Amino acid sequence: MTGTALKTLSNSRRAARTALCRAARGNGAMDQNYTHQPVLLEEAAALLVTDRxxxxxxxxxxxxxxxxxxxxxxxxxxxxxxxxxxxxxxxxxxxxxxxxxxxxxxxxxxxxxxxxxxxxxxxxxxxxxxxxxxxxxLHFDKPSRGFSLKHEGPLDMRINPANPLTAFSIINHWPYEQIEHLIRIVGERNSNRIARAVVDKRAAGPLETTAELRDLIERVIPFRGEKIHPATKTFLALRVAVNYExxxxxxxxxxxxxxxxxxxxxxxxxxxxxxxxxxxxxxxxxxxxxxxxxxxxxxxxxxxxxxxxxxxxxxxxxxxxxxx
Ligand SMILES: C[S@@+](CC[C@H](N)C(=O)[O-])C[C@H]1O[C@@H](n2cnc3c(N)ncnc32)[C@H](O)[C@@H]1O
Structure with a gap:
């Protein structure tokens, strides 16, 4: 395939991904039955309540x-x-x-x-x-919120969608050093390889989706069935940074x-x-x-x-x- 044909193919893939993300974004959660199983429910109530x-x-x-x-x-x-x-x-x-x-x-x-x-x-x-x-x-299960490794969605990760900072802006605009540091502080041992791969990849065009980022990390650090996926810590680092947690x-x-x-x-x-x-x-x-x-x-x-x-x-x- 020629360089131009490759570029066209990659542009059309990107356009398809963007359309998918837009569609997911428009698919509101209000009409869906999302659930969340609260943790330590009995313990939290027993320890917090001092006056009924x-x-x-x-x-x-x-x-x-x-x-x-x-x-x-x-x-x-x-x-x-x-x-x-x-x-x-x-x-x-x-x-x-x-x-x-x-x-x-x-x-x-x-x-x-x-x-x-x-x-x-x-x-x-x-x-x-x-x-x-x-x-x-709900955040993990709704692809349009862009939190999950499992679903393809936009690189968003904002708890409050009115915030200006998104995972997209970090991945596509922050310098190598800042991305590497961000990933390292959550304990990712391969932070330099991941940050380098992100910076190299984005030189050819922005990374748009959670799946693109996950797949890129999987190529750098192959998943061999470890307890956690190789992209888990990077996703956590992005979420923590996007939301100033x-x-x-x-x-x-x-x-x-x-x-x-x-x-x-x-x-x-x-x-x-x-x-x-x-x-x-x-x-x-x-x-x-x-x-x-x-x-x-x-x-x-x-x-x-x-x-x-x-x-x-x-x-x-x-x-x-x-x-x-
Ligand atoms: C683990 S969930 C809580 C689940 C809840 N206890 C239940 O039983 O359904 C955390 C919630 O905190 C919200 N949240 C995260 N950061 C927040 C912040 N800085 N201020 C207020 N809410 C926040 C998230 O939107 C999310 O709904």
Missing amino acids: SGTYVDATLGLAGHTIKLLSVLDEKAKVLGVDWDPEMAALAAGKLEPYGARAKVVQGNFANIDEILRRENLPAVTGILFDLGISS FDNLTRGIQKAMPFLASGGRMGIITFHSLEDRIVKETFKIMADIGEWKMVTRKPVVPSETEVLLNKRARSAKLRVIEKA
Whole structure:
């Protein structure tokens, strides 16, 4: 095949992929039955609830699994405020919570600004706040959101689609050094080979889809049936960067602290060691200052049965701290 024919073929493949992504994007989730199996549900409710008629905040509402659990153990006077950064998720959760009337309220927003949200909602002292970090199964299962290795979708990965930064912009516009660093900090040993492959590939035209990136990584680091796919850590690194996840977490904890009533608790469920390290270290500093005491000396982890029933739970860790 001549160089021109090859270029035409690759352009038409790219056009087909872009059309697929556009089609997937237009295929709204509102009419589909997406589910998310909440992790450490019993444990989180048991450790967070100290007053059955209190006011609680679910800072990562998702599809409202933890909120509904909390409402089931709380009495009629109690209230739960659910916050989610993703407008689609907030809308789906609001529908699920309709039967609970005024006991549950949903707000779309970033928990990094939880202070502003709580001030706006006139909630100066809450009884408990829960963060169940990361993304929901809906995000993984809906190809148009571009989070999953398994489905072909645009390189997007934004929790809130109003944000300017996408995985596409990182992959296609960031310099080699920044991409390599980003992938390395999540523990990818082949960060230099992956970043080099990305930079070489994009010289011939932008990488548009999750499948293009996954396949490229598979060519550099062949998949030989290891526990995790060779692109898993790169996808995680992109998601964390696109959504400023570490920064949001640190800010979220700090901003929530003054809004907990005395005896109120903050519970955080993490899914990877970098997140857990931030929570562990921040909670330690809080306890050392003296105004807080650790409720969980060691993180609470899911039972074997939960992990068997829900593979996603296998890396979950719950830590809880209480305000004196
Ligand atoms: C693991 S899911 C929560 C699932 C939820 N506990 C349930 O039972 O359905 C995490 C949720 O947090 C949301 N999220 C992630 N970062 C956020 C942030 N900075 N502010 C608010 N919500 C956020 C995601 O959109 C996602 O819906």
